[in-house]
Amino acid sequence: MPDPAIEFRSVSYSRPLRPRVLDRFSLTVETGDVVALVGRSGAGKSTLLKLINRLLEPDEGAVVVEGRDTRAWHPIQLRRRVGYVLQDVGLFPHMSIGANVAVVPQLERWPRERVAARVDELLELVGLPAQQFAARWPDELSGGQRQRVGVARALACDPPVLLMDEPFGALDPLTRAELHGEFRRIQGRVRKTVIIVTHDMGEAFALADRVGVIDEGQLAAFDTPARVSASTDPRVRRLLDALPQVPRS
Amino acid sequence: MSPASLGAFVAFVRGHRAEMFALLAQHVVLVAAATAIAVLIGVPLGIFAAKRPRLAAPAMAIAGIVQTIPSLAMFGFLLPVPLIGGVGARAALVVLILYGLLPIVRTTIAGLRGIDPAIREAGVAMGMTPRELLQLVELPLALPSIVAGIRVAAVVGVGSATIAAAIGAGGLGEYIYRGLSMVDTTVILAGAVPAAILALTVDGALLWIERQLSARRRSRSRQVALAAAAAMAAIVLATSVASARLGGRRGAVVVGSKNFTEQLVLGELLAQAIERRGIVVERRLNLGGTLICDRALVSGDIDVYVEYTGTALTAVFHQPIATDPSTVFTAVRDLYARTGRTLLPPLGFNNTFAILVRGADARSLALRSIDDAARESPRWRAGFGYEFVERPDGYTGLAKAYGLRFPNPPRVMDLTLSYRALAAGQVDMIAGDATAGLIKGLDLVQLEDTRHYFPPYDAAAVARAELLLRRPEVREALERLNGRISAADMRAMNYAADVEHRDIAAIARDFLATF
Numbered sequence: 001m002p003d004p005a006i007e008f009r010s011v012s013y014s015r016p017l018r019p020r021v022l023d024r025f026s027l028t029v030e031t032g033d034v035v036a037l038v039g040r041s042g043a044g045k046s047t048l049l050k051l052i053n054r055l056l057e058p059d060e061g062a063v064v065v066e067g068r069d070t071r072a073w074h075p076i077q078l079r080r081r082v083g084y085v086l087q088d089v090g091l092f093p094h095m096s097i098g099a100n101v102a103v104v105p106q107l108e109r110w111p112r113e114r115v116a117a118r119v120d121e122l123l124e125l126v127g128l129p130a131q132q133f134a135a136r137w138p139d140e141l142s143g144g145q146r147q148r149v150g151v152a153r154a155l156a157c158d159p160p161v162l163l164m165d166e167p168f169g170a171l172d173p174l175t176r177a178e179l180h181g182e183f184r185r186i187q188g189r190v191r192k193t194v195i196i197v198t199h200d201m202g203e204a205f206a207l208a209d210r211v212g213v214i215d216e217g218q219l220a221a222f223d224t225p226a227r228v229s230a231s232t233d234p235r236v237r238r239l240l241d242a243l244p245q246v247p248r249s
Numbered sequence: 250m251s252p253a254s255l256g257a258f259v260a261f262v263r264g265h266r267a268e269m270f271a272l273l274a275q276h277v278v279l280v281a282a283a284t285a286i287a288v289l290i291g292v293p294l295g296i297f298a299a300k301r302p303r304l305a306a307p308a309m310a311i312a313g314i315v316q317t318i319p320s321l322a323m324f325g326f327l328l329p330v331p332l333i334g335g336v337g338a339r340a341a342l343v344v345l346i347l348y349g350l351l352p353i354v355r356t357t358i359a360g361l362r363g364i365d366p367a368i369r370e371a372g373v374a375m376g377m378t379p380r381e382l383l384q385l386v387e388l389p390l391a392l393p394s395i396v397a398g399i400r401v402a403a404v405v406g407v408g409s410a411t412i413a414a415a416i417g418a419g420g421l422g423e424y425i426y427r428g429l430s431m432v433d434t435t436v437i438l439a440g441a442v443p444a445a446i447l448a449l450t451v452d453g454a455l456l457w458i459e460r461q462l463s464a465r466r467r468s469r470s471r472q473v474a475l476a477a478a479a480a481m482a483a484i485v486l487a488t489s490v491a492s493a494r495l496g497g498r499r500g501a502v503v504v505g506s507k508n509f510t511e512q513l514v515l516g517e518l519l520a521q522a523i524e525r526r527g528i529v530v531e532r533r534l535n536l537g538g539t540l541i542c543d544r545a546l547v548s549g550d551i552d553v554y555v556e557y558t559g560t561a562l563t564a565v566f567h568q569p570i571a572t573d574p575s576t577v578f579t580a581v582r583d584l585y586a587r588t589g590r591t592l593l594p595p596l597g598f599n600n601t602f603a604i605l606v607r608g609a610d611a612r613s614l615a616l617r618s619i620d621d622a623a624r625e626s627p628r629w630r631a632g633f634g635y636e637f638v639e640r641p642d643g644y645t646g647l648a649k650a651y652g653l654r655f656p657n658p659p660r661v662m663d664l665t666l667s668y669r670a671l672a673a674g675q676v677d678m679i680a681g682d683a684t685a686g687l688i689k690g691l692d693l694v695q696l697e698d699t700r701h702y703f704p705p706y707d708a709a710a711v712a713r714a715e716l717l718l719r720r721p722e723v724r725e726a727l728e729r730l731n732g733r734i735s736a737a738d739m740r741a742m743n744y745a746a747d748v749e750h751r752d753i754a755a756i757a758r759d760f761l762a763t764f
Contacts, residue, residue, distance in 0.1 A: 053374055079376030090371030094389045103385070104375050153375075 003067035005031040005161055005193035006052060011061035012217075013047060021047050023217035024061065029210075031160070034187060034194040036204035038239060039214035045197035048214075049163045052195070053082045065161070080104060083154030083162040083192075090150070091138040097123070097149055098134030104156045122152040125186060144175040148182070155190065164196040168203065180206050201239050205229065213239060257435045258442075264752075265439065269424075273443055275338075276420035279413065280406040280451075281481060283342050287349030287402055292395060294350070295357025296383065305358055312351040320344060320412045341410065341418030348409055349402035356398025360391025392474065393463035400455035407448040411440065416541065417505070417533040417550070421447075426508055426535050429665065433750055501531040502716070502723055505542050505551030508535045509665060510746050510753075511600065511684055511739060515555040517757035518734075519710060523726045525761070538636060539564050546590060546713060553712035553727065556592075557600055559704035561585070561711070563642045570642050574599070574705035591714045593727055595707040598736040602637065602703050603683040603695040604647075605671060611694035618697040622678060623651045631655050632676035634664030642704055644680070650702040668693065684736055686743030708734070733764065 006029040013022040021044035029035050039045050050056040051063045054070045063070045070078060091100050098119050105115045120130040126148040138146060147167060154162055168176045184207070187194065198204055204211045205225045213221040213228065213236050220235040221228050228236060262269060298305040318326075323344050364387060372382045388395075414422030424440025427433075461473045502523055506516030516534040524530050533551050536542050543565050545551045561581045562568045568584070571577050582592040604619050616622060622629075631653075637643040638661055647653065660676060665687075667679040672691040681688065683706075688695060710727050717724040742760060745751045 055370070055374060076376045076378055079374055084371075084374040086367060086371055086374070090367045092368060092371070092386060094386075107376060107381060 003064075004028045005033075005066065006195070007062075007064040008048075008051075009062045009064065011051065011058045011063060013044070013051065013056065013058050020217050022051075022058075025214075025218055026061075027212060027219055027222065029193060029195060031193050032191055034196070034207060034209045035212060036208035036210075037195065037197045037212045037214055038199065038201050038204045039197075040239070041199055043214045044217060045199075045214060046165055049084070049165055049195065049197060052161070052163060053079050053084060080108065080157060081159050081161065083156075083159040085147075085150045085154045085162070085164040085167045091146055091153070093138055095138075096134065097128070097136050097138065097141070098130065100138065100149060101134075101153045101156055103153065108157055118156060122155060123149075125155070125189070126152045127182060128152070142175075143171055144179060147171065147179060151183075151186070155192075158190075160193060162192045162194045164194065166198055167196065169198070169200075176203075183207060201243055254434060258438050261435050261439050269439065269443065272419060272421050272423055272440075273447070275418075276407070276410055276422075276444070276447065279338060279341060279345065279410050279418060279420055280403060283345030283406055283410075284349055284399065284403045285481070286342075287346045287353055288399060290346070291350045291353030291398075291402075292357050295354040295395075296361065298354065299358045299361040309351075309355060309358075312354055315347050316351045320348070320409045321415060323347070324413070324416050338413075338418045340416055341413035341420075344413065345406050345409055349406055352401035352405070353395070353398040356394045356401075357391065360394030361387055363394065364390050393459055396455060396459045396462060400452060400459060403451045403455060404448050407444060407451060411444050414535065415508070415537045417536045417545070423535060427513070429663070433747075435750075501529040502553070502720075503531045503533055503551045505536050505545055505554035506534040507539060507542055507554070508537050509682075510686065511682060511743050512555065513753050514739075514742050514746060514757060515596075515708065517753050518730065518760065519553060519555065519727065521754075521757050521761055522730055523723060526722050526726045528720075528723060528726070546711065547588070549713065552716045552723075553710055555596070555708050556711045557706035557708055558592075558595070559601070559642065559706040561592075562704065564636075564640060567641075570646075570704045572701050572704055574707055577705050578707060578709075585711055586714070589714050591712050591717050593710040593712065593724075594731040595709045596730055596734045597732040598684060598708055598734055598739045600682050600684045600706045600708055600736075600739070601698070602642075602706070603681045603685070603688065604698070605668075605679050605681045605688065605693045605695055606677065607671060607674075608692040608694050610677070611696075616694070616696060618699045619647075619651045619702075620699060622696055623653050626653045626655050626678075629655060629677035630657060630675075631659035631678045632662050632667045632670050633659045633680050634667060635661055636664070637680045647680075647702055650700055684739040684743055686740055686745065686747040689740065689744050690748035708739075729764070734760075 006027075008025050008027040010024045010026050011022050012020065012024055014020040025048075037045055037048060047056060051058060052065060052070070054073065054075045057071060065073065065078065065082070092103070095103075101119045101122055102115050105118055110118070119134060123130040123133055128145060128148055133141075133145075133149075138149070141149065150167070168179055171179065180203070196204070196207060201211075208225060210222060211225050211228045212219055213233075215235040221231055221233055223231075229240060231237070231240075294308070298308050324340065327340050327343060368386065368390070369382065372386045377385065410418070410420050411422030411425055414420055414426050421440040421444045424436050425444075426440075428435070428437030428440065458473055458477045504516050504520040504523070506512040513534050516532065520530045520532055533545070536545060536551070536554075539556070539560055542551070542554050542556070546554065556565075558574070558577045558581045559570075561584070562577055563570060566581070566584045568580065571580065578592075578595065585592045604622065606616055606622065610616060614621070614625060616625070633644055638659065644659060660670075662670060664681070667676070668681060668685065668687040668691055670676050671679045671693060681693070683695065687693070710730070712723070712727065738760070742756050745756050746753055
């Protein structure tokens, strides 16, 4: 059995002068799974992702990526193997769409033609034909389009792991549903290990193979969407009950 | 500007096209070089400080204090400093760099601090090294802000560089100082107008670049930055080649002078006398006051200038006043010799202080000597140059010797402006130079120093001894002027320059032709 893609081994983390964000938190993510981590705002979801690509380091315990402790990885190498889609996208405003997608391949010193071909391929993949979009600027795109560019940029060097921090948070419901479909289509083709953090249980159910519920710095539940939705744990129920009721006819 | 003075200005510009271009070129090279070096130091400094807030605050405070030092005072502080100080373009460059640093460091820090943290984090998360983050993300985003700082530095530099003429760095300030010392608005404008145009041009060009960089089409930012850098390099190169041709001759004898008309004429006379022997001369005229010239001679920045024996005795060597001309000359010659300098024989005239009143007053009140003025002093206002108020042989001793009692302390004003102030009735008595052309031009009368208060001020060239030993032909050239310039000659030449506004080089040439 191969190493799991990502493991949290009894990780504790706290910011100075604040209550503990993570308290002996453990989680195992298998290669190729899409995992959604759900919790209320401030539950430490973004912290979890930053521990994976070593933007942060644990106070106690260990975060293990592909069988190696993040502190044993060279941080630059680790980050280039882990794609990251940010909460507010974080496209570079001084670069065109094409240049934004090309950043990591260029950091990896790919030859020029290979970079150009990869940019075309990725923009095609996320539904923004290069011919039409590569030369445009981030502030000329809609929020949904920018989010697609963010995904394309994160996938550029074909990293085995993709981290997504509230990727669809700021979008209107229609665009969001559309992008959920896109996400499933793309994941069907690229087969990454994906960790999505969201405060929206509905989004978690729509996208994930497994859903984790974070409460008080610990994992309150971690299972398939069906089992999580049937859970009687009050910490899980609170989040489930917050979902809007769809009237049945 | 009235049509007549506009005409005079246009005529001056026509007549001095070559010189004006040379001064403009010096000005541009000085400012461009200073700004370029300030960028090379300031941007890395700003990057360094932006990441270390504890360091940034004190660094900004120091830079802020430097900025508040008036530039003339800054030049003064640097005079005695070895390597970077002294007179000439090098010291001016140092001062301009210091002034340019603050705006550049400040805007670099502001530009880097203003970047959205999410964008920086995106770069880090994508696996950029700190260096890559700086090159690909931080600097491009901070660039418009940095260019704004460069713009401020360059425009301030154009202004400060005019003051650098006081220490012989050349540039358009030379006309401003020359014009001030000649009380000639046309010459002042000949320096001030091109300097203002230059400042506006630099401001406009850099503002355009700044706008291009912060415009929506950022694709061009790199090309714009490259084009601007290339244009700047081309300007510096072209102008420095041009000015290298015009100046910077090795083995040249450097002639200095203080910053008033008579000194400019004397400097020109020395220079042309030497040139007549086929020796190359570099002129560093208009060098501020006595102490600046003295320091420049000690440091070897100039080789020769004309000093007055009484001034040397009291102001340079801090000796008590003496009244016998030959005693003073011998004492001063010995003091110079001990410090490696040679005082050549007197040129022939004594430029003592002249206590001056209006001709009309002299006639109506029957004023002949300073004693007569003492009688009137309780109803008068006096105006003196800075130097006369400070010097040991100046105002304080004079008031004691003659019992002058003015109701108010004397007004301190620029020496050359004081002649005009007297003629215009703003003051009633001034201390001028006995050889001033304006005495004749403005109908002023010199009062007799019956009590022999003022020591002799015999004009004589003082040169670095080492130069005279090494190049005896320079000594021979200078000695041709011994005893050849009478007080009447000097007053006539000053009159030609100050009142008739004749070209100083031409005045000197005509005078030497009479030998």
